[in-house]
Amino acid sequence: MGSAIPKQYLMLGALPMLRHVLDTFASASVIAHTYLVVSPEDGYIDALLADAPELSDRVTLLRVGGATRHQSVLNGLHALQDHVAGDDWMLVHDAARPGLTVALIEQLIAAVGADPVGGLLALPVADTLKRGRDDRVEQTVERAGLWAAQTPQMFRHALLVQALEQARQVTDEASAIEALGLQPLLVQGSTRNFKVTLPDDADLATLILNRTP
Template identity: 50%
Template sequence: MSKIFALVPAAGCGSRMGSELPKQYMLLAGHPMIYHALVTLCASPEIDTVFVVLSPDDAYWLSYDWSPLGDKLQPLFCGGATRAESVLNGLIAAELERDDWLLVHDAARPCLSHKQLARLIEALRDDDVGGILAVPVADTLKRADAECRIVQTEDREGVWQAQTPQMFRTGLLLQALQIAPNVTDDASAVESLGFHPKLVTSSSSNFKVTYPQDVELAELLLGVRK
């Protein structure tokens, strides 16, 4: 049977947070931000190994105690200049079987729940393509010009907001990222091959911490789960 692995690209600096410390290491509810995502992934009985792709010159990882997460965790110091490059480098370094499943998850999505993760795996384990967690867009969408004035209102019918994890066969994802190296998420790379990944309904609680004001909300959500 195919195994299931997880990979967390964490070689970036998170410049939009306005901090000298890389975003994945910023303290959130008493731990580095990345810790919370790793806890959920490592706790899944379905996942064999959780790879963390770090910058080759990462100066922070070894200064933290990751032992509470168990023996599933495996750092790979092969991160690239972009998210897609880090995922591709991690895939190559991990040397997985082509039919194995890989779940790629953002280090800056600390509020992923065990329920959301299990729902994704259950929905996709027998799928021909794979897919992603996502939520239907509920707000009215406005397109702006360079002066931040509304140009038009966009139709939100059928529009979803992509989240992670994104789950694909290793061989398919490897091929996709080699052909489309400039994508911002894994599903886009797979789409470039002509495939149509499945959308698995998630929750807005699985949001990406991007700006300083997001930290307070993430801490509130993590506190409720304790």
């Protein structure tokens, strides 16, 4: 992002990126509680939460983040071990997706229902995909059946802990579940729920957030 601060604390309009996400989860009546996992060295989160006293009853801070998303999620799940049941549903969301809405959360939960595996928001791939080598097109990749994974990703606590403990290199929770031989449910997401990765993405996210969901 070329930013002097972690991207989740960049201002998108009047609020930091992370605050948009926390406000969305706090507004969702289907969410029992939100646990925010940050690095023990995070020097920004205290000020953000101090500016949002209305979140104090809805959000609990866990300073157990690791070097990777994989480790941060697993550490967070371990920290909750004595506070949740094994079959409680966990929704894992990336703070860099500030365009999430309450409607998308509700849509995911309704679609997954009592599914034995769980599921995730995702979008069917619409672009033509190219596999490259040395800055040249090597092959056009067939896009039929391909989906771009989003978050939240929703799985039961015990199953997700098992999957992440056994996984080696995974970039999301669903891939850890897949490594167990299971098939998560794909639930249609939204283009507004994209991941802020490049500087221009922050401008686009601000435009989206300034619109009525």
